[in-house]
Amino acid sequence: MPPVHQLVADTSQHWELLEDLTGRVEYCSPSCLAVTGYGPEHFLGSTGAVPRLAHPAYKAPLEVFLAELRSGPVQQKSLELRIRRHDGSTCWVSCHARRVAGTGGREFLRATLHDISNRKVVELELAASRLKDPVTGLHNRTWCMEHLKRQLERKRGGHHFTVAVVDIDRLKKVNDTLGPAYGDDIIRMAAERITSTIALPDAAARISGDGFALIFQDKTPRQIIKHIKEIQAAMSAPFDLRGHEVTITASAGIVSGFVPGERPEEILRNANIALRQAKTNSHHRYKVFHSHMFEESSRLMEIEIDLVSGLKNGEFFLEYQPIICLETKELNSLEALLRWRHPRHGLMQPDEFLPVAEATDFIVPLGEWVLRQACTDMVKILAEYPELNGLSMSVNISARQLAQHNIAETVALVLRETGLAAKRLSLEITETVAMEDPAFTAHCLHIIRALGVKISIDDFGTGYSSLSSLQNFPIDTIKVDKSFVGRMDTSAEQRKIVRSVISLAHSLKLDVVAEGIELREQWSMLKVLDCQNGQGFLFSHPVDALALRAYIDKKSALRP
């Protein structure tokens, strides 16, 4: 009959061990069989039998662990390690060991080990999923940040790397039209196409809904560009989405050459700045980051913030440019043009801030303000000058405004609030906007026109569409872009274009306005070509409400 304390150890569920400070096993409980597949006889009396089981990756940590307990001040310690079982498989064990005093002043290490494989598997899976994108199986943003941090540390040792952010253009459109499940399909297939072009040690991660980060090691700029082009070519092949064929494009922002102390977030931010620029470049759709881009992007961000307070603080105002009858010089209509009195940058023209307002959708409230202000001013002008009973107001409408589902409601509301008759209002949309999604444009324009509001096509001639392609739109007026008018006095070719636009417009029973008339020659030629209306610096620059009154007064005074 063994001593009572040994009975306790013999029947323990855990693997109990006692060894002297040289590592010779003095006692081993039978549970070792369940944990290791070896019986107690394998360990008893031997030295180093337990460390020999350790998986190679854990041999060194185990040695340190034992050395500290055998020699040092450490009295007890725990370690989790992987061991190799008798059948060749591996399992995870937790080992808790302490130094104990035995008889005769001898000291021992007493260890309790138990199998923690089940828990460890879950833990490892969780750790892996923390770094993994569930949709594509690629690494995720967290992994990417940690990886970039490691790369930046390695870089101090002369290692060179490049980061490219690749973004699927218009994924939102797929999500909106076919549903998010199809969007996920595209992402998954796109990820496969990307990974098929990537080989270790380069790596790919999905870092946002439609964005991937690629990290290239020791590659030349030429190799990187070639790689990005390969990816873009791979992406442009049609995707088969459960019977729907969808084509997409991908844009990329590339950044390399990092400054000391740079952080992973800054690298991705810079790559994204380059990406945003690439998206506006319809030819190459990739851009390499330069520091000036950062300045530009900070400026745009500043404008984005200032737009909101600008509208609140009344910093926007409208100027009006007269559109006149070219034959009689009588005032026909006024075009409202937006200006911004910026508190720091001074007077800003629309091309400096409208693109930002468009990109951020701020154009929607801003455009509504323009509409309301222009209609309010128009009502006042008509009250002051009842003789101008044929006058109308032209307001520019951007793509984003048109895409709003309730644009017609907004127009109707503003007309009601200001009391302006619908026939006194004309909305201008540019040819490029109209042709972006012709069916949708036609739908919107029909609703707006049903209110009695007139429609003009602005900047005609710049969008490469034919006049007949505009036939499906309910339009009243074509505005010939100033680039043609500006060159018609010097170029026979331009003159011919203007002539055919005017005669085609007439055959479609549309009015024509020539924009940007600066010279008397242009005016005369346009009259010969039977263009009825025009606007331009020759007649008047865009002017504020006060100067406009002076303009009208002068005209009235000239009248017999």
Ligand code: C2E
């Ligand atoms: P647009 O609608 O084609 O307006 C005509 C532009 O030509 C105006 O520029 C006007 O100042 C300019 N212009 C007029 N006559 C002449 C001329 O004889 N020679 C030259 N070189 N230019 C002339 P502006 O005010 O800078 O506006 C630029 C564009 O910004 C507008 O082009 C329009 O597309 C857009 N825009 C202006 N205000 C608004 C607005 O309230 N909403 C929207 N969505 N867009 C606006």
Ligand code: MG
């Ligand atoms: Mg216009």
Ligand code: MG
């Ligand atoms: Mg125009």
